[in-house]
Amino acid sequence: MTLTLRSKKFMTNRLLRRKQRVIDVHHPGKATVPKSEIWEKLAEMYKIADVIFVFGFRAHFGGGQTTGFGMIYDSLDYAKKNKPKHRLARHSLYEKKKTSRKQRKEEYKNRMTQFRRTAKASVGPGKKK
Amino acid sequence: MAAPGNLAVLESDLQSAVTLLKNLQDQVMAVTAQVQALTKKVQARAYPTEKGLSLLEVKDQLLLMYLMDLTHLILDKASGGSLQGHAAVLRLVEIRTVLEKLRPLDQKLKYQIDKLVKTAVTGSLSENDPLRFKPHPSNMMSKLSSEDEEEDEAEGQSEASGKKSVKGTVKKYVPPRLVPVHYDETEAEREKKRLERARKRALSSSVIRELKEQYSDAPEEIRDARHPHVTRQSQEDQHRINYEESMMVRLSVSKREKGRRKRASVMNSQLHSLTHFSDISALTGGTPHLDEDQNPIKKRKKIPKKSRKKTGVLSSHIMARRRKFLKGLARKEELTL
Numbered sequence: 001m002t003l004t005l006r007s008k009k010f011m012t013n014r015l016l017r018r019k020q021r022v023i024d025v026h027h028p029g030k031a032t033v034p035k036s037e038i039w040e041k042l043a044e045m046y047k048i049a050d051v052i053f054v055f056g057f058r059a060h061f062g063g064g065q066t067t068g069f070g071m072i073y074d075s076l077d078y079a080k081k082n083k084p085k086h087r088l089a090r091h092s093l094y095e096k097k098k099t100s101r102k103q104r105k106e107e108y109k110n111r112m113t114q115f116r117r118t119a120k121a122s123v124g125p126g127k128k129k
Numbered sequence: 130m131a132a133p134g135n136l137a138v139l140e141s142d143l144q145s146a147v148t149l150l151k152n153l154q155d156q157v158m159a160v161t162a163q164v165q166a167l168t169k170k171v172q173a174r175a176y177p178t179e180k181g182l183s184l185l186e187v188k189d190q191l192l193l194m195y196l197m198d199l200t201h202l203i204l205d206k207a208s209g210g211s212l213q214g215h216a217a218v219l220r221l222v223e224i225r226t227v228l229e230k231l232r233p234l235d236q237k238l239k240y241q242i243d244k245l246v247k248t249a250v251t252g253s254l255s256e257n258d259p260l261r262f263k264p265h266p267s268n269m270m271s272k273l274s275s276e277d278e279e280e281d282e283a284e285g286q287s288e289a290s291g292k293k294s295v296k297g298t299v300k301k302y303v304p305p306r307l308v309p310v311h312y313d314e315t316e317a318e319r320e321k322k323r324l325e326r327a328r329k330r331a332l333s334s335s336v337i338r339e340l341k342e343q344y345s346d347a348p349e350e351i352r353d354a355r356h357p358h359v360t361r362q363s364q365e366d367q368h369r370i371n372y373e374e375s376m377m378v379r380l381s382v383s384k385r386e387k388g389r390r391k392r393a394s395v396m397n398s399q400l401h402s403l404t405h406f407s408d409i410s411a412l413t414g415g416t417p418h419l420d421e422d423q424n425p426i427k428k429r430k431k432i433p434k435k436s437r438k439k440t441g442v443l444s445s446h447i448m449a450r451r452r453k454f455l456k457g458l459a460r461k462e463e464l465t466l
Binding site: 056 | 373374375377378379
C-alpha cells in the first residue's frame with residue numbers, strides 16, 4: 001500500500017471559502033488509484049469527511065503518478081452553495097430530476113396547443129396549474 | 130589742456146543729447162497714448178481672461194509688475210538718487226528669476242497654445258490635425274427606430290444574464306452597418322503568401338542549418354536539442370499543465386491537439402530525421418519534390434470565377450470532345466450514305 005499523497009499549490013480561497021490544492025498521488029507499480037480511496041485518505045488526514053471534494057485525476061504517461069485537485073470547504077453550507085451540482089451528486093448531497101429532455105419538450109408542446117397565436121409565447125417552462 | 134577738450138566733447142554730446150531727448154519725448158507720448166487706450170479697453174472688459182490659460186495670465190501680471198518696478202527705478206535714478214540697496218532692485222531680481230523659471234513651461238505649452246490660436250483664428254481644425262480622425266460613436270449607432278430597444282436590451286442583459294428579458298415587441302434583428310470593406314485577395318497574393326511560408330520553413334530546415342554551421346565562424350554548439358516540433362509541443366503541454374493547476378480545472382483536448390501530440394511523440398521514437406530531409410525548393414526555385422513515403426503535395430483547388438455566365442458552363446475541353454464526337458458521327462453518316 002505504497003500510496004503517497006503530496007499537495008502542491010496550496011491556496012486558501014477566501015472568496016469561495018475553501019482551501020484548494022493540487023494533489024500528487026504516487027503509486028508505483030499499481031493501477032490508477034480510484035477517487036474514493038484518495039478521498040478516504042484525505043478524510044483520515046484531516047478528520048473531516050463530508051466537506052472534502054476531489055476531482056480531475058489524470059494519470060501521467062508510464063503510470064505510477066496521478067495528479068488531481070482537492071478542495072476542503074469551511075462548512076457544508078458553503079460547499080452546497082459553491083460546488084457544481086454534479087460534484088455534489090457524487091457525494092449524494094444533491095439529486096437531479098429524472099425527467100428526460102424529450103419528456104419535458106413533449107409536455108411543453110402539449111401545453112402550447114391550448115393557446116392560439118401570440119398567447120403561445122406566454123407558456124412558460126415548468127408546470128402550470 | 131583738458132578743459133577745452135572737455136568743452137568740445139560736451140558740445141558734440143550736447144547735439145546728440147538734444148536730438149535724443151526729442152526722440153524720447155515723442156516716443157513717450159506715443160507710448161502713453163497706447164497705454165491709455167489699452168487701460169480703457171481693459172476697464173471696459175474687452176479682454177476677459179477667466180477661462181484662459183492661467184500660465185499666460187501669471188506671465189502678464191509678472192511682466193506688468195516688472196515694468197512698474199523698472200519705471201520706479203528709472204524715476205529714482207533720473208531724479209538723482211542711487212540704486213544702492215533699493216527695495217525695487219530686489220523685487221526686480223525676484224520677478225526676473227520667476228520669469229526665467231517659467232520659460233520651460235512655456236516651451237511645453239507651446240504646441241497647445243499654437244493650436245488654440247490657430248483654431249480661434251480659422252474657426253475649425255486644420256487639415257493635418259490628427260484630431261479630425263477621432264471616433265464618432267454617434268455615426269455607429271443605427272439610425273432605425275429600434276435604437277432604443279437595443280439599448281434597453283443591452284442594459285438588461287448586462288444586469289442579469291441568466292434571466293430572460295421580457296420584450297414588449299419582438300423586432301427583427303438588424304446588424305449594425307459599419308463601413309464595408311471589399312475583400313479581394315487574388316490568386317497571385319495567395320501564391321506569394323504560400324511561397325513566403327515555404328521559404329521560412331526551408332530556412333529553418335536541417336540542411337540549411339548545417340550549411341550555416343559549416344560556413345559560419347561562430348564556435349560549434351552541441352545542444353541536447355530535440356526536433357523543433359517536439360520542443361514546441363512540450364512547451365504547449367507545460368503551459369496547459371500550469372493553467373490547469375492554477376485554475377483548478379481540466380481542459381478538454383480537441384482532436385487536432387491529440388493528433389499533434391501523437392505526432393510529436395512518434396517523432397521521438399522514430400529515426401525519422403536521419404533519412405528524411407525537408408523540402409528546400411522554395412529557396413532554390415525548383416519544383417517541390419518529395420521523398421517516397423511522404424504525402425503528396427495537395428493541389429490547390431481552383432476557386433471558380435463568379436463572373437462565368439450560366440450559358441458557358443461547359444468548359445473548353447469538353448466542348449472540344451463534343452465537337453470531335455459530332456465530327457466522327459458526321460463522318461460515319463457520310464460513309465454509310
